[in-house]
Amino acid sequence: MISALLGIGLAAMLIWGMENEPKPRYYHDAGDIFGTYYNIRYEAKSSICDSIQAALKAFDNSLSMFNPHSILSAVNANRDTTTDAAFEAMWAEATRVYDLSNGAFDITVGPLVNYWGFGTKKPTPDPFLKGREVDSIREFIGFEKVALVDHKVVKQDSRVQLDAGAVAKGQACDMIAAVLARQGCENYLVDIGGEVVAHGLNDKGEPWHVGITKPNLNNEGAQEELQEILAVSDVKMATSGNYRNYYYADGERRSHTIDPRTGYPVQHSVLSATVVASTCMRADAMATACMVLGAEDAMDMIRRAEDAACYLIVAQNDSLVVIKSPNWDEKLTK
């Protein structure tokens, strides 16, 4: 009798507990980080906002060029500092993509990025001095001029600077995705400045919809159009484009992708490169590498990488042409 009563009591407690347990719902967290925006959507029983903020802050303290107290800023200022796990993961990937791209992707490109006006300073290249100035800066550009030894960056030349701008957004996406996964989230979309990690389904129970922007060279300020909308449930993807961050000077169009091998902003027909890879950090670095390499060499690099696929938008006789690597569709749905 007593045990039956206990059983009923226990069942009632369980039902009461279930009713009071919060139901999962979709949360949205948005803000600014290292000079760009973030938009994070996820399904959870309660907000994970605090963990996300803490992770973004830790990441900013390691790799942000906009944070004067970050490890990266200390390395650039030749202050004594010790690298952390995020910095070392960035370094490992930067090394890999430097090799894979035959030096087209190079995180020591920073001083040239600044010279051409895409860093913190405004563009001032003097057309008469340009060649000489570029050559003198190139003396301290080159990933082979730096090494990571016992958690310290060792420079051959103290003028060498590091620029993680082409990897950090993707890496931060991976890191936030890991925070969400650790908290048991199955359904999330992390978007940091256009780099994306998507997993599971959206709040309508559908795959996440991710747009690839149509490059628009002639119509500044016009509303952005989409080239394509992808439906994805498990993807790490990054886009690099030369159609947003550029200016005209001396009759040239200068974009923020610099070819470290020449010292000049790249001038070819690839307007945007979207890459999917096994991590968003890798996709981010490789998308920038594709922009530097141009269509043919980019396809070659993607083939050699094995875990990546790409979608290039190329200008051809006043129209836009899409060139996809043969494994593109397969990698999107894998």
Ligand code: ADP
């Ligand atoms: P976006 O997503 O804004 O197109 P990217 O991921 O292509 O950006 O990164 C562009 C940034 O990468 C530049 O602003 C510069 O800081 C850096 N960068 C430019 N050229 C190179 C290069 N050849 N290798 C590595 N980083 C580069």
Ligand code: MG
């Ligand atoms: Mg990039």
